[in-house]
Amino acid sequence: MRPAIDERTFRDADGHVIDYGNRWDGSPPEDTYSVDTHPERFAPLHLVAEALIAHLRATYDVEIDEGAETAADLLSPAFHDVVRAARIRPNDPACAALTLVFTSYPGVMMHAGLLHDFHYPVCGCDACDSNWQAEADQLEQQVFAIVSGNYRETVERGLRPWVDFAFTYPDGASSGRSRTQDLPAERLRAAKRVLRDLPEGWAAWPRATSAS
Template sequence: MSSYVRPSIDAPVFRDADGEVIDYGNRWAGSPPEDTYSVETHPERFAPLHAVADALIAHLGDTYDVEVDDGAETAADLLRPAYHDVVRAVRIRPKDPASASLTLVFTAYPGISMHAGLLNDFQYPVCGCDACDSNWEGEADDLERQVLAVVTGHYRESITHGIRPWVEHSFSYPDGGGRGGRSLAQDIPAARVKAAEPILRNLPDGWAAWPPPPSSS
């Protein structure tokens, strides 16, 4: 069981034109109204994700044998530039090369982009439009679950071969659930796919758990 604990968050409250609190995550009983698509009324509701990412970085640095590089240049680990201005970027690299590294990129949106391993990026939120109605708590849940899956060795990346090669990934969670996906290899920089192939070929069971810090004795 991880010792990570989410920090206390002073969550922002937003109100609609009638002064009622907007209950993000529970606004639409059915399909959202047409005029809520591609509209982002309060993206600042995701600001707590920065505090959650800060706590995760501190936890990983204290708990595992890693190198932590805190510098905007590490945002270059993302397969594609962040959609919004980068305000901070931190790479956490385990000393064991069989373990996947993580890079957390803080954006001015505000949100978090994460590069995990070699060939996959993840965004929190994926979409902040009014129709999607996501809230910071759900996005923080996903960020924490996926970071902790990586560090405990429950993250896998692979490349399929054929006429249309795919890059696939999967997370597995302690409750027995999981999440996965894939993207066309041709949509990822070719040099990065080529460099990743021999590494991932030697990790058929996925990335290893991060090593603990050396004994202080």
């Protein structure tokens, strides 16, 4: 399903080919932090995200809202200009919607469910040494966990509760958390009402009739 990508070669200041993802044997040099030499290496993420939207549209019972205004689903505004955004809403309220936001960086951001945003890449600095392939793998893995009903959001109880997420994959799992005070209060209140009825997490997306 991933589209064919024309690989580009990137070189350092001395003309040597940069093997992104395999640059550092141990800790990266101090002068590579906060330096982003070739952000354009992430451009294929836009093609991958476009293919995901097309696949979700064709395969599942969803409505898709296209337009830069859907980027407002993000809990925090994108750091870079939004060049495209699409909200994919399953026609079953027990399923998590997701919004894919394409930025001019170039990168992709995803708002998943009600209370979580995910960034591809999280950081593109030379020290982090990420490449588009690794970021695309994670984007696809997380999208398909959501689609298959293997995504969960919870809000803990207490004075200063945590907001948690968890993905379950065929070969493992990943999770994370944030403080409730970092979230818009009204969105948090609305999410609590919905998530109380989803103790087992979000449901799998129903397939489109034509794709059954």
